[in-house]
Amino acid sequence: MLCSDQNFDIAQVIRFFRSKPGELIIYYELEEGERSSSRGIVEVCPETHRITRFLEKPEEERTTSRLASVVxxxxxxxxxxxxxxxxSLQPQASERTFGLFWVRR
Incomplete structure (x- = not known):
């Protein structure tokens, strides 16, 4: 776990990102009673902690994962x-942009 709810520190996230190779995607465990169909849900490999699948607001029966992406x-x-x-490989995507980028030069 990178940080807890009470201690989210963007500087800590950036330091962690810069210290490791690859990309960083933050996710959290849904609250008790919160429906997975209300969030983008990630499935994570328990050994590597790498995201193996992303489901956009899936119906409850599509996954057992309780891990939500915070975008x-x-x-x-x-x-x-x-x-x-x-x-371009995501035919079901209605929006084909990735959003705005903050690029540090």
């Missing part, structure tokens, strides 16, 4: 060029 991503500049390719 907070740290992505390296060299990875951004692959986003358009990835989005």
């Amino acid at each position: 907070f991503y740290c992505i390296r500049g060299e990875t951004l060029s692959y986003m358009s390719d990835f989005l």
Whole structure:
């Protein structure tokens, strides 16, 4: 766990991201009684802690995962060029943009 609810520190997140190779996507466990159909849900490999699947507001029976994406991503500049390719492979996506980017130069 990178940080708890009470101690979310964006500076800590950025330091962690800069200290490791690859990208960083933050997720959290849903509250008791919160429906998975209200959030984007991630399935995570228990050994590697890598996201293996993302489901946009899935019906309860589609997954047992209780981990929700907070739509907070740290992505390296060299990875951004692959986003358009990835989005083009998602035929069910109605919006094909990845949003706004904050690029540190």
